[in-house]
Amino acid sequence: MRQARILMCPPDYYGIEYEINPWMSRSRGSTLDNARRQWNALYETLCGLGVIVERMVPQPGLPDLVFTANAGLIYGTRFFSSCFRHEVRARETPYFDAWFEGHGFTVEHLPEGMYFEGAGDALFCGPVLFAGYRIRSDVRGHQYLAKVLGKLVLPLELVNPRFYHLDTCFCPLAPGEAIYYPEAFDAYGQKVLHNHIPRLLAVNEAEAHRFACNAVVIGKTVVTNTGCERLAADLRTWGYEPVATELDEFLKAGGSAKCLTLRLDGEEAAVWEN
Numbered sequence: 001m002r003q004a005r006i007l008m009c010p011p012d013y014y015g016i017e018y019e020i021n022p023w024m025s026r027s028r029g030s031t032l033d034n035a036r037r038q039w040n041a042l043y044e045t046l047c048g049l050g051v052i053v054e055r056m057v058p059q060p061g062l063p064d065l066v067f068t069a070n071a072g073l074i075y076g077t078r079f080f081s082s083c084f085r086h087e088v089r090a091r092e093t094p095y096f097d098a099w100f101e102g103h104g105f106t107v108e109h110l111p112e113g114m115y116f117e118g119a120g121d122a123l124f125c126g127p128v129l130f131a132g133y134r135i136r137s138d139v140r141g142h143q144y145l146a147k148v149l150g151k152l153v154l155p156l157e158l159v160n161p162r163f164y165h166l167d168t169c170f171c172p173l174a175p176g177e178a179i180y181y182p183e184a185f186d187a188y189g190q191k192v193l194h195n196h197i198p199r200l201l202a203v204n205e206a207e208a209h210r211f212a213c214n215a216v217v218i219g220k221t222v223v224t225n226t227g228c229e230r231l232a233a234d235l236r237t238w239g240y241e242p243v244a245t246e247l248d249e250f251l252k253a254g255g256s257a258k259c260l261t262l263r264l265d266g267e268e269a270a271v272w273e274n
Contacts, residue, residue, distance in 0.1 A: 004218050005264040006046060007099075009056040011035045011066045016253060020086045021164050023254035035249040039066070042223070042245050042257060049218045049243075054264065056099055062092050067255050068262040069167060071096040072118040075149055075266070079105040082118040085136050108148075116141035119262055120165035122153075124270035125197055126175035129153045132166030154196060156189040162209070167258045171213045172269030173222070173240065177201075179215065179231065181208035201238065207231050211247075211256035217268040225256045 073080040079100040084090040121137040131142040146153035163169040169184035177199045212228040225247045232242035
């Protein structure tokens with residue numbers, strides 16, 4: 001197994017400063033000390049699994065910079081920078097672009113007017129790129145990626161606003177295997193998943209709301225938020241080792257383990273046929 005490389009950003013300026021998804025509530029807010037403790041626990045967990053974790057410098061006024069999964073899509077040494085739907089997150093893009101330019105990636109942008117939110121909405125499972133759309137990203141962005149990458153890109157309509165990014169309800173484990181929450185997709189999207197992924201592990205509603213699908217896969221280890229015991233049991237029967245680490249402070253912003261990480265070497269289930 002190759003050594004995983006992941007990009008993270010410490011939560012020094014994390015907080016609920018605006019509301020752009022149903023999870024966020026400025027009145028409820030978040031506790032920075034808890035966020036730091038939980039982020040550090042995830043960081044230490046990944047390092048303990050042999051992951052090389054690169055750290056971005058956090059920036060004041062960008063509370064969601066911590067969610068590096070949304071920076072863009074990585075394909076080999078190409079970085080397709082996100083075009084965020086909300087202006088409050090679009091301010092993150094120059095910092096992400098600068099980081100990738102400084103670390104040997106070719107930074108590319110989609111044509112003007114296409115919304116695309118990176119690995120939050122675009123995940124490889126084998127050679128196929130599954131792409132969530134409607135709530136944050138749009139189909140035109142995915143069609144553009146299909147053309148420039150020469151890959152099969154399958155759009156999946158997201159129909160539940162609580163599962164606004166694909167990585168909140170879908171997690172590739174390996175080529176041909178994935179976790180998903182069926183009710184986040186329309187009937188056609190569910191059919192697409194069943195037709196292209198032979199083994200699908202469904203998550204129940206309660207654990208979906210714990211962001212069970214928003215997991216980090218390192219080989220045969222799957223790192224999730226706490227409170228996902230049913231998924232953990234199912235993963236063990238599939239030969240995976242679940243690891244739980246509390247991430248409830250980030251759930252307040254609509255994020256969990258996967259949102260806080262971006263695989264610099266590609267997703268675990270990616271097959272790049274360069």
